[in-house]
Amino acid sequence: MTEISFDIIGFDLDGTLLDTSMELAASLNHALDSAGRPQVDEQSIRSLVGMGARHMLEMALEQSGGSDKDLVKSLMPVLIDHYEANLGQNAPAFAGLVEAMDALQDQGIKLAVVTNKFESLAVKLLTTVGMIDRFVTVIGGDTMGKGRSKPKRDPIDEMIRRCGGMVDQTPAAFIGDSIFDIKAAQNAGIANVAVSFGFLYQPVEELGADAIIDHYDELVPTLVKLGS
Missing domain, CATH: 1.10.150.240 (Putative phosphatase; domain 2)
Structure with missing residues (x-):
């Protein structure tokens, strides 16, 4: 496998990691x-x-x-x-996600979650579905304080810091399904990927993402291309 040049990969939660x-x-x-x-x-x-x-x-x-x-x-x-x-009782992972995360972690890449869901609910959900240990940190919509959630860059910057990186220096990318996700990544100056299978308010092509994937099988090769 070609090596990915990103040290940190962040994910949105609802509609990106899990179909909630x-x-x-x-x-x-x-x-x-x-x-x-x-x-x-x-x-x-x-x-x-x-x-x-x-x-x-x-x-x-x-x-x-x-x-x-x-x-x-x-x-x-x-x-x-x-x-x-009822959290986590009916929230399956999207197809190919687990394999994609395995591939990223095999390369030593740190994974994180940045969501606008309350942090406590996000942690509980990821714990219930057995994914919490995969992530260095989980940042919720209330983590940074009022008015500092996505699409602000604040939670993305905090993700990088918590993963041991340096803001505006450590190579990172963010995966999401909404304009809030893509704008947050763009505001933070990092690469971004939109998933076409999420909870879309508009055609995925209109989000302005660096890349689009239709299945998690495409994530690793897409990140390789973005980092080259």
């Missing part, structure tokens, strides 16, 4: 049902996730009769409690 759409749909529907709102199907949920649980809930409410701050505030604990109680 079924779990998110179940918890969102639980909250909507408690408010007497119609439920969303699994396909529709894919267009709502990626920008955090609150945004997902707000959008679902808007589409089913309207939303307001008080309603969102009352339903958020209902959604989060259900989600946390």
